Amino acid sequence: xxxxxxxxxxxxxxxxxxxxxxxxxxxxxxxxxxxxxxxxxxxxxxxxxxxxxxxxxxxxxxxxxxxxxxxxxxxxxxxxxxxxxxxxxxxxxxxxxxxxxxxxxxxxxxxxxxxxxxxxxxxxxxxxxxxxxxxxxxxxxxxxxxxxxxxxxxxxxxxxxxxxxxxxxxxxxxxxxxxxxxxxxxxxxxxxxxxxxxxxxxxxxxxxxxxxxxxxxxxxxxxxxxxxxxxxxxxxxxxxxxxxxxxxxxxxxxxxxxxxxxxxxxxxx
Numbered sequence: 001x002x003x004x005x006x007x008x009x010x011x012x013x014x015x016x017x018x019x020x021x022x023x024x025x026x027x028x029x030x031x032x033x034x035x036x037x038x039x040x041x042x043x044x045x046x047x048x049x050x051x052x053x054x055x056x057x058x059x060x061x062x063x064x065x066x067x068x069x070x071x072x073x074x075x076x077x078x079x080x081x082x083x084x085x086x087x088x089x090x091x092x093x094x095x096x097x098x099x100x101x102x103x104x105x106x107x108x109x110x111x112x113x114x115x116x117x118x119x120x121x122x123x124x125x126x127x128x129x130x131x132x133x134x135x136x137x138x139x140x141x142x143x144x145x146x147x148x149x150x151x152x153x154x155x156x157x158x159x160x161x162x163x164x165x166x167x168x169x170x171x172x173x174x175x176x177x178x179x180x181x182x183x184x185x186x187x188x189x190x191x192x193x194x195x196x197x198x199x200x201x202x203x204x205x206x207x208x209x210x211x212x213x214x215x216x217x218x219x220x221x222x223x224x225x226x227x228x229x230x231x232x233x234x235x236x237x238x239x240x241x242x243x244x245x246x247x248x249x250x251x252x253x254x255x256x257x258x259x260x261x262x263x264x265x266x267x268x269x
Contacts, residue, residue: 055105056096063092063099071095078102079152120261125158131254133267134186138179150176188249188267190242193220195249196269198234199261202226206233213237216251217244232260236269 063071071091072082078098082091121127129136142150153173157164157180168177200209206224213219217239224235239245245267253265 056100059096059099060092063095066092066095077148079148079155118261123159125155128158128184132184132186133188135180135183138183153177154180190246190249190267192268193239193242193245194236194269195239195245196234196236196266197248197252197264198227198232199255199257199263200233201257201259202228202231202233203259204233209233209235212252213239213248216247217241230260 066074068088068091071094075082075091075095075098080094080098082094086094118126118130121130129139139151139154142154153164153168153176156167157177164177200212206226209224210219210222213222218241220238220240222235222237224233226233237245237248239248249265249267252263255263257263
């Protein structure tokens, strides 16, 4: 997953008839993967399971009794397609993670892991989720409420807007679409002159990173740490006013530096 997980507990029991109408029958599961993947362009799961956790072991034992077709059908009920190349064991682990995440049984460290932006985006939904804070908040709200219909709509609206407009009708769905547009176009309210950053290449050197922010306004404090594994700098900056913080966000957030992950600037840090 990308690291965004679009899951809901026992979602196949609560999806309404309009959603079920366009899902692929289980009898055609393997032969129609390509069509389903086009309809269900979603983030990949992180597979961040602790195999020593007895909760994981218990859930895995239950999933092992299911056929491959049953696993695929349940995953698709959550709005997540099983990749064609995935073998039986990894498909089982995929379903285990879906169930654990939705029931809140993943550890705090694993839950926080999904809040770390991926180095690259696998879909338009991924990119929007990680680069639009208000949109991310909207998505997380629907996820916490286990609203799988809204999650399916949001995902498809971002990845294939034309199809979503044709497929989802009714006042409730239109209301969600308006919220999506508002979230995408919303400007983040800047309440603090403090920001955090991550993604400047180590080859720049710490002084050059500070000089980059110096050009935007007066710096009150500057912290910088090198991540040797990813060869990038991350840290925090406090400006003397919120305008400079906003300029840093507008100019550098999401910038591709050519190596490593894209720059990330977090406001109100």
